[in-house]
Amino acid sequence: MKIDSIEAIVVKAPVPGIETWQAASFAVPFQWAESTLVKVTADDGTVGWGEVHAPVAPEVTKTAIDVLIAPTLIGANPLDTAPLWDRMYALMRPRGHALGFMLEAMSGVDIALHDLAGQALGVPCYALLGGLQQPKVRTYASVLQWLAPDDLAEAALRHRDAGFTAMKLKVGQGAQVDRRKVEAVRAAVGPEFDLMADANCRYTVPEAVGMARILEEHGAVWFEEPLPPEDVAGYRELRDRVDVAIAGGECECTHYRFGELLAQRTFDVLQPDICRAGGLTACHRIGILASAHNARVAPHVSIGSAIHIVASLHWAASERQAFIHEFPVFPNPLVDDLLAEGVGWRDGYLHVSDRPGLGMTVDEDVVARYRTA
C-alpha cells in the first residue's frame, strides 16, 4: 500500500459573534471557524482524513503541507505511521521547528495516516494505539468567551440541563471580576457540578497565587494556563505554592517538550491538542510519559471541525491517563454538519466508534461548501 496523494483543504464557516471572543487575549481576532483539513489517498483508493489546528491563517499550514510534507511522503507505506512522523519532524528539526506551524501541519497528516491505516487493517484507531481503555470519555462544557458573572451562571445551568457534569470558564480579568464569576457559577450549580478556570496566560505568579486561593475555596478541578507559556520557572514556583491542580500544554508539542515539562513538574493536568502537538503518534508518546510521571491528561480541542474531536477521542479512548475531555459549546457548522454519524456526544460523554480508522463518514459536500483554498 502506498500514499498516492496528500491534499490540504482550507475551510471557513460562519459562527455568529466569533469576532468578539477573547479580543483581549489574541492580537488577531477570529473571523470564522477556520481549519485545515487533510485528505490522504492511498493507491488502492482508501481515503484517510486528518485536521490541522488552524483557528487563524489556515493557508499557512496548507502551504507547508503542499510544498514540504506531501512531496516527502508520496509513495510511502501509510502503515509506517511512526517512522513517517519522524521523517516529517526531521525535515525542519535541525532548524529548530520544535513547535508552531510545522508541528501543526504534521499533526493533520499524522491523523489522516492513522485513519487510513485503521481502515486498511479493519480496526479502529484506538486499537492502533494499544487498544480500548475506555469506550466513553467524560466531557466538560468549554465556554470560550469572556462572559459576565450572571451570564456564566445561566450558561452553567443550561449546560447541566443538557447533560454536562462539568464546565470550564474563562478568567483572567483580574481577581475581583474573576472572583465574582466563580462565585456566581458555584452558587447557581451547587457543589456537585465540576468547575475549571482558564486564564489564557494572563497572570503573573503572585496574581496567580491569589486566583488559585479563590479557586481552592470553590473546589475547582484545575486552574488552567495561569502564566505565559514560556515561563517554565514561574509554573514550577506556582506548583510549589498552591494546592489546586495546574493545567496546561494546549500550545505545546511533541513528547520531547512534554517530557521536559513533566520532568520539571510544571503541570498536574496535561492538555495536548491532537491537531497541534503532533497528531496521534505524538500524543500516544506523550501519554506514555504522562503515565510514567503519574500526570493526568485532559485533551484540548477548541475551534476546529468534527475530525479534531473524533481524532482526539480515539487517543483518549486508548489513554488511561485521560480522565475528561474538552467539548466546545458553540454552534459550529464544521462540527455539527461534517460527519454523517456526528461526533458521538451524548449524556455528557463522548462515545468512541468501533468502526475502522476514525470511523467517520465525511460529507464531502459540506467540505466543498466551506472550502476556500
Add this chain to the structure above:
Amino acid sequence: MRIVDVEAIAISAPNPAGTYWGKATWGAAGGAAPSPTAHWQPTRFPHPGRMRPSYATGIDTCLVRIETDAGIVGWGEAKAPVAPRVAQRIIHDLLRDQLIGADPRDIEPIWETLYASMRLRGHESGFLLEAISGVDIALWDVVGKHLGEPIHRLLGGAYRDRVPVYASGVPATRAAPGEADHARMLDAAAGAVARGFGALKMAIGLDPAADVASVEAVRAHVGRGVEVYADAAGNYDVATALRVGRELERLGVGFFEAPLPHEHVEGYGEVARALAIPIANDVITNRYQVLRYLRVGGLDIVQPDVCRAGGLTELRRIAILADAFGVACTPHVSIGSAIHFVASFHAAAAMPNLVRHEYWMGQNPLGDALLHEPALEIQDGCVRVPQGPGLGIEVDEARVRALALPAAAERVS
C-alpha cells in the same frame, strides 16, 4: 510615518557550486532514496534518519519589502532555505494586516504584537519567528534610512567597524587519506585559509571515528594560525558527545556546536559541565528558549540567526541575555541572501560579547549578486560593516523579482 505596503517575495536561484555543504553532510546522500523510509535501515544510535533535514534543490529564501508613506523602502529576510512560500504566506495572511498603518519606528511594540498573534498557541520558534524576523529587519532598515544612520548605530553603537568571520563549512568525510573525498576536504579547508579566513567550521555528526579523524586531518593541514570549529548538527547523544568532545579538546577545536538534539536541554547542561571545550547551539530562537539553556548552564556560546530567531530586535535581546550569564555570541547565518548577512553584521558590530561571525564560503547566488554595490568581501578574515543609512546596501530589485518563485514551482529533496 506609516507603513503603506508589506510584500514577501519567495525567491530561488540555482546553486552554481553544486551541493550546499549542509546538504552534502546531513542531507539525503546519493540523490533520491528508493522510498521515503529506506534510510531507516542502518543500525546506529542516535539514528541519523531522525536528524535528516529537507534541502531545496536551489538556494531559496524569502525577502521582505516594506514601504512607507514617506517613500522609504526597507528590506528584510525571513530564513527559508526550504519552502520559502510558507513564510510568504504568514507575512501576507497573518502579519500584513497588523502592519499596514503602523508607525515603523515602533519596532519593539510591533514585534510584541506580531509575536502575540500566535503566542498562546505556542509558536515559540519555527515558521512564525522566521517570518517575524524578516519584517523586523525591514523595519530597522526603514528607520535607519529615515534617520540617516546605519542600523548598528541604532542598536547601541559600534564596538567595531569590521566583523571577524569564520568560513562555513568543510564537510567531514568517511574517506581515508589519499581518497578523492578526503583530498576534497583538505582542499576546501586550504581554500578558506587562502581567502584570508582566520577560522573555519567543519560539519561533523556522520560517525564519531570519521568525525574525529576528519577534524584531526584538517587541523594538521591548515596549521596553527587557523581556528577550527566543529558542528555536529544535533546528531550525537550525551555519551557520544562526551567521547567526541574529549577528542576535539585534544585537537584544540574552538567550539563544539550542536552536540545534541536541541530538544535535550538538560543534556546540554551535562555536556557543558563535563567538557572544557565551549559548547554552542545555533537553532534556539527567541530569548525565552535561550534562557532555558542558560539556566542549566548548557551553553558557552549562543548562535542566534537574525533571520530565524526574531530579527535584529530579538537578536540583541538574546546577546544581552547571554552576556548576563557570561556567555559569548557568534551569530549564525549558514545560508541566505546579502540582506541576511548584512543585517547580521550590523548586529555583530553592536554586540559586546561577539566572538566571530559565521560566513558561508560557497559561491552565493543571492549574495553580492542581489546588490548594486558589493558588501560581502572578505579582507584579512573580516567583513567591513556598511556605514550607509539602514542596512547600508542598495538592493537590485529587478534582480530579486527575476528570481521570484512562480506558483507551485518549489522542489525539495
